[in-house]
Amino acid sequence: MTDPIDRLEAELARLRPVKPSTALAARLEVRLGRPARRPPRWLAAAALAAGVALVVLAWRDPVPPPAVAARPLPPPSVAAYRAALLESPEALDALLDRQAARDSGEPAVDMPTCFSHNLD
Amino acid sequence: MTDGDTDWRRWLDRDGPALLLLARQYVPDRADAEDVVQEAFVRFWRARGRAADARAYLFACVRRCALEWLRGTRRRDRREEAVARPDVADPLFETRLVQEDRRRQVEAALARLPAEQREVVILKVWGGLTFPEIAAALDVPANTAASRYRYALDRLRPHLSEELIA
Numbered sequence: 522m523t524d525p526i527d528r529l530e531a532e533l534a535r536l537r538p539v540k541p542s543t544a545l546a547a548r549l550e551v552r553l554g555r556p557a558r559r560p561p562r563w564l565a566a567a568a569l570a571a572g573v574a575l576v577v578l579a580w581r582d583p584v585p586p587p588a589v590a591a592r593p594l595p596p597p598s599v600a601a602y603r604a605a606l607l608e609s610p611e612a613l614d615a616l617l618d619r620q621a622a623r624d625s626g627e628p629a630v631d632m633p634t635c636f637s638h639n640l641d
Numbered sequence: 642m643t644d645g646d647t648d649w650r651r652w653l654d655r656d657g658p659a660l661l662l663l664a665r666q667y668v669p670d671r672a673d674a675e676d677v678v679q680e681a682f683v684r685f686w687r688a689r690g691r692a693a694d695a696r697a698y699l700f701a702c703v704r705r706c707a708l709e710w711l712r713g714t715r716r717r718d719r720r721e722e723a724v725a726r727p728d729v730a731d732p733l734f735e736t737r738l739v740q741e742d743r744r745r746q747v748e749a750a751l752a753r754l755p756a757e758q759r760e761v762v763i764l765k766v767w768g769g770l771t772f773p774e775i776a777a778a779l780d781v782p783a784n785t786a787a788s789r790y791r792y793a794l795d796r797l798r799p800h801l802s803e804e805l806i807a
Contacts, residue, residue: 526794529801533766536734536747538658545675546653552683553649 596620649686652699659768660703662733666759667707671731674707681706697777700764704778750800758793765790 597605597616605612660682664674681702685695692698733751736744751759757779764770764778772790776783 525798526791529794529798530766532801533747533762533797536736536740536744536767538662538767539671539731539733539735541653541657541661541675541678545657545679546650548679549649549653549682552679553686 596623649682652686653682656696656699656768659763660700662767663700663703663760663763664707665733666756666763667704668710673710677706677710678703694774694777696770697774700768700770701778701780704760746801750797753800754793754796758789758796761786761789762793762797 597620602613602616605616657678660678661671661674664677664681665671668674668677682699684706685692685699685702689695689698732744733748734744751762754762760779761775764775765772770778772783772787775786775790779786
C-alpha cells in the first residue's frame with residue numbers, strides 16, 4: 522500500500538514551477554560570461570613544441586648571402602690594344618694576360634684600369 | 642569537478658524553476674524574485690568551489706539573498722505597495738487549463754504553511770534535495786528538516802481535494 526505522504530508528494534511533483542525568464546539568463550551571461558571551454562592538452566603541447574622549434578631555428582647561424590659573382594670582362598677592343606701599345610709594352614702585356622685569363626675560363630676580376638674609356 | 646560544473650547554464654536549466662519558486666516565497670513580485678535569483682546565482686557561481694555541497698549552497702544563497710531583500714528598507718515600501726494591490730500575482734506553477742483548479746489549490750495550501758515548513762516542501766518536492774542537503778541549505782539538523790517536511794504534508798492534505806491525492 523502506497524504511503525499517503527508518497528502519493529501526495531508525487532502529486533505535488535507533477536506541478537512544474539514557472540521557469541525563469543530568458544532575460545534572467547541574458548543578465549547572467551553578462552555577469553558570468555560564456556561558459557569556459559578549456560583547450561585540449563594536446564593542442565597546448567603542440568603549440569609549445571612549435572614555439573620551441575621557432576626559437577631553435579632563429580638561433581641557428583644565418584645563411585650567408587649568396588656570393589656576388591665576378592662579372593666577366595668584355596673582350597678588349599682594337600682601340601684598347603692600340604692604346605695599351607702606345608702606353609708601354611707592360612700595359613700591352615697586362616691587357617693580353619687579362620684576355621688570356623678570360624679565354625681560359627678563369628673569372629677575371631673587374632679591375633679598375635686607366636683605360637676605362639672606350640676609344641673606339 | 643566535471644566539465645558540466647563549468648557551465649552555469651546547466652545549473653540554471655536544472656534548478657532555475659525551483660530557485661525562482663523558493664525566492665517567490667519571500668519576494669512576491671516575480672521581477673524582484675528574478676533579481677534575487679540573479680544576485681544569488683552570481684554569488685554562488687563565484688564561490689561554489691568552497692562549498693561542501695554545491696547544490697545546497699546554491700539554494701542557501703537564494704534564501705539568504707531573498708531575506709536580505711526583505712530586510713532592505715527601500716524594498717519594504719515596495720512590498721507594502723504590492724500587498725495593497727489586488728491579488729494579480731503570476732502563478733507559481735505552469736499548468737495546462739485542466740490543471741488550473743489544482744494549481745490554485747496547491748498554491749493556496751502552500752501559502753497557509755508556516756514559512757519554515759513551506760521552504761522545506763519546496764526544496765524537497767521541486768528542488769529535489771535530500772534531507773541532508775536541505776539541512777545544509779537551511780542550517781538545521783537533518784532530523785529537523787525531515788520533521789518539518791512531514792508536518793507540512795500533514796497540513797497540506799486536508800486542504801487538497803480527494804481527487805487530487807487519490
